[in-house]
Amino acid sequence: MTDTDLGHALPLPVASAELEDRLARRRSAPAQALTVPGPTQDQIARILELGARTPDHGKLFPWRFVVLGPTSRATLATALAPLAQAQPQPDKARAVLGKLTAAPVTILVVSTPVHSQKVPVWEQQLSAGAVCMNLEHAAGALGFSTSWITDWYSYDAEALALLSLTKGEQVAGFIHIGTLAEPPFERPRPDLSAKVEYRD
Known part of the structure; x- marks a missing residue:
């Protein structure tokens, strides 16, 4: 293999x-609490550039991004509303659509x-998940808060059609990006003594 x-x-x-401090304080924001200011077009481009620097066995880049602004997300939420009725908990399914419309910007990460x-x-799917995490870190490095969610419309066949996903594609996550008026509360973290095994 050559240098080229x-x-x-x-x-x-x-x-x-x-960076250590950023990782120590990383916390998902409540999606419906994200508000302006959001990233500029240049900042979005930088977030995508940094997010794409993700482990990828084989250099296949098995993911793609769809940047969703307020108009496209409002249209999507309106189209998804009738589909919520078919979910096991229709009222809850309708309520979570509010997560789609709150933040200034959302990046849909599609596993391909x-x-x-x-x-x-x-x-390849793990790489798509790693992209989602990288996008969160990139947005955080620029001073924004994020929420990585999926919700029912990431798995519903009719909803996926509205998202224009093709056969074999899946939603890896909606990365909502914006600003919080107040810092989020810490959440419980795992007891690492029950999760870590050391071997010589």
Whole structure:
């Protein structure tokens, strides 16, 4: 493999107290509490650029982005409302549509696995999930709060048609981006002693 195949050399990692602090305080925002200001067009482009720097076995880039502004999300929520009636809890299904319309900007991340002899679909789906997390971190680095959600319309066949997803595609997440008027409360975190095993 040549240097051209690999691209240019990147700096080696250095300790960053700022990044450590960001990771230590990372917290999803309540989607319906996100408000203006949201990211500018240039900031959205930067968030997408940083989000795309994600582990991807095989360089398949098995995901795509749809940037949704207020108008497109209001139209989507209106179209989804009749479908909520068919959900197990119709009232709750209608209520969560408010998450779609609150934030200034939403990035829909679509998992787009491709046939590969080398890379299993599961690994491609994991890459799409990693993109969602990277988008959250990128938005946070620019001073915004985020909420990564799916909700029922990410799995309903008629809803997926409204989202223009094609066969084999899935919603990895709606990344809502905006500003919180007040900081969110901390939530319970796992007891790592029950989740970690050390081996020599």
